[in-house]
Amino acid sequence: MYSVEKIRKDFPILEREVNGQRLVYLDNAATSQKPQSVIDALTEYYGRYNANVHRGLHTLAEEATIAYERARGRVASFIGAESPNCVLFTRNTTEAINLLAYAWARRTLKAGDEIILSVMEHHSNIVPWHILADDTGVVLRFIDINEEGQLDLEQYQQLLNSRTKLVSVMHVSNVLGTINPVKDMAKAAHAVGALMLVDGAQSVPNMPVDVRDLDCDFMAFSSHKMMGPTGIGALYGKLELLDPMGPFLGGGEMIREVTLERSTWNELPWRFEAGTPNIADAVAWAPAVDYLNEVGLENIRQHEIDLTRYALHKIRGVPDVKVYGPPKAEDRGGVVAFTMGDIHPHDLGTALDQYGIAIRAGHHCAQPLHRRLGVGSTARASFYAYTTQAEVDKFVDGLIKTQEFFRRVAGRTGSAV
Amino acid sequence: MSLDALEALYKEVILDHYQNPRNTDPLPDPSVATEGVNPVCGDQVHLELLVQNGQIMGVSLHGKGCAISQSSASMMTEAVQGMELDTADGLAKAFRDYMTGIDDTPARDLGDLEVLDGVRKFPVRVKCATLGWNTLQEALKEYRAGQKSGKLVIEDGERG
Numbered sequence: 220m221y222s223v224e225k226i227r228k229d230f231p232i233l234e235r236e237v238n239g240q241r242l243v244y245l246d247n248a249a250t251s252q253k254p255q256s257v258i259d260a261l262t263e264y265y266g267r268y269n270a271n272v273h274r275g276l277h278t279l280a281e282e283a284t285i286a287y288e289r290a291r292g293r294v295a296s297f298i299g300a301e302s303p304n305c306v307l308f309t310r311n312t313t314e315a316i317n318l319l320a321y322a323w324a325r326r327t328l329k330a331g332d333e334i335i336l337s338v339m340e341h342h343s344n345i346v347p348w349h350i351l352a353d354d355t356g357v358v359l360r361f362i363d364i365n366e367e368g369q370l371d372l373e374q375y376q377q378l379l380n381s382r383t384k385l386v387s388v389m390h391v392s393n394v395l396g397t398i399n400p401v402k403d404m405a406k407a408a409h410a411v412g413a414l415m416l417v418d419g420a421q422s423v424p425n426m427p428v429d430v431r432d433l434d435c436d437f438m439a440f441s442s443h444k445m446m447g448p449t450g451i452g453a454l455y456g457k458l459e460l461l462d463p464m465g466p467f468l469g470g471g472e473m474i475r476e477v478t479l480e481r482s483t484w485n486e487l488p489w490r491f492e493a494g495t496p497n498i499a500d501a502v503a504w505a506p507a508v509d510y511l512n513e514v515g516l517e518n519i520r521q522h523e524i525d526l527t528r529y530a531l532h533k534i535r536g537v538p539d540v541k542v543y544g545p546p547k548a549e550d551r552g553g554v555v556a557f558t559m560g561d562i563h564p565h566d567l568g569t570a571l572d573q574y575g576i577a578i579r580a581g582h583h584c585a586q587p588l589h590r591r592l593g594v595g596s597t598a599r600a601s602f603y604a605y606t607t608q609a610e611v612d613k614f615v616d617g618l619i620k621t622q623e624f625f626r627r628v629a630g631r632t633g634s635a636v
Numbered sequence: 637m638s639l640d641a642l643e644a645l646y647k648e649v650i651l652d653h654y655q656n657p658r659n660t661d662p663l664p665d666p667s668v669a670t671e672g673v674n675p676v677c678g679d680q681v682h683l684e685l686l687v688q689n690g691q692i693m694g695v696s697l698h699g700k701g702c703a704i705s706q707s708s709a710s711m712m713t714e715a716v717q718g719m720e721l722d723t724a725d726g727l728a729k730a731f732r733d734y735m736t737g738i739d740d741t742p743a744r745d746l747g748d749l750e751v752l753d754g755v756r757k758f759p760v761r762v763k764c765a766t767l768g769w770n771t772l773q774e775a776l777k778e779y780r781a782g783q784k785s786g787k788l789v790i791e792d793g794e795r796g
Contacts, residue, residue, distance in 0.1 A: 582677075589678075629648070
């Protein structure tokens, strides 16, 4: 039985007050809060077995190495990867995508080869490819969206051709909430001989994701959006694709042998983890995965559908609100981006903060999407496993109070907002 | 904080400037035209100045963005009308130093601009209040360098 109240007890930050009000944290698409078990794991690591991994022969080094590699195994199982060696630890989703752009695309692709992205992508799945295109002459193609914020799949089919070497799209949009049909898209990409990278930053934390079921070749995601620490993320890749790949960053840990003339590379996955890795945060990612498994991703997904449906219903009742993305909760993640009349999203964000309500306002690292939508910025509320219906009520109430506030103040001058 | 702070931030006159920005008509023959953009939050202003005999004889500004950025810029157009260039430059600096907290009290009499003092309690919004003023200083710099136009891209603020 899913109990949001029971879950909330595990997240100490949710007890916090902000501006004299109980925190209502609706910025989960930016980063999630952490359960006590994750916080404890960090303390325990630093307090009991902090040591460098894969090097020392002493007890602490061995304990740290075991915990670090155990975390890799947990993360690998969590996404259905065939082996822990398929999971390369990175700093975050952004670094994971950059890893692929540098280690694979830059060495493999040639001028005129094509990469298909979409207009809804986060900057992390656009900018690395811009850098690549500038340096190599690789051509970027973009899938457009329709009026409901879904990818134009007919256009996608038309974009695919024998020059297409990679398709890279987000699984769930951090603005529109759209869930993209990445399984079908991967199949279509493979049909023309292209590889498929899925940005799983917004899907892996919120719904069951199985990389083998999706048959994607690569997936990038971050710990911090799935209850784990910041500073650690991963690139999943199929073994047969990662194995022949040359390194990303060079340095300690990633080598087999170094002479003055040359270096040879370590095995997977360490070949891609140069230098002392982020051991503590990797170690504390494991209890986050355990927590999610315990609650159940199916349950979290259902909870978010219910909340999103409720939020969409309530927010559509607020005058002058325009919501972006698919109309049905089932078709989207727990993200609601919107604008509200003449009230700029930044002014709205400041006002809601006075009620202790944390939302995001801006372009959410998706400037091309906002340009496509014809708005400079949007406000965004995003939910997670611990978000309650009462919090959605407070949020919608906050919207109405904010409208009233601006109307009242403007009314004193005779201006209309 | 709470609602008192909100009342202190969004005073009537600020929302009035937001809703009814002043001096928006383009100048027929501006001495200098400068874009000010905060790309990370999307706020932008287009500022035109007519300079004659070392004085600002005409100001035009239009833009889009949040209430703080647009109202502060609109108030700026009224404040610097007729000012000597150095005086306007000094006012911009005094305003910015007051907003960012470098000065606890304004180095110069800010007059009506003091309605924006509520912004000081919202550090993340200071860049909104200073956009128009930084653009003014950029325009003055360009004018003095003999340029007719330019662009200022604000480098601080929300990243994404």
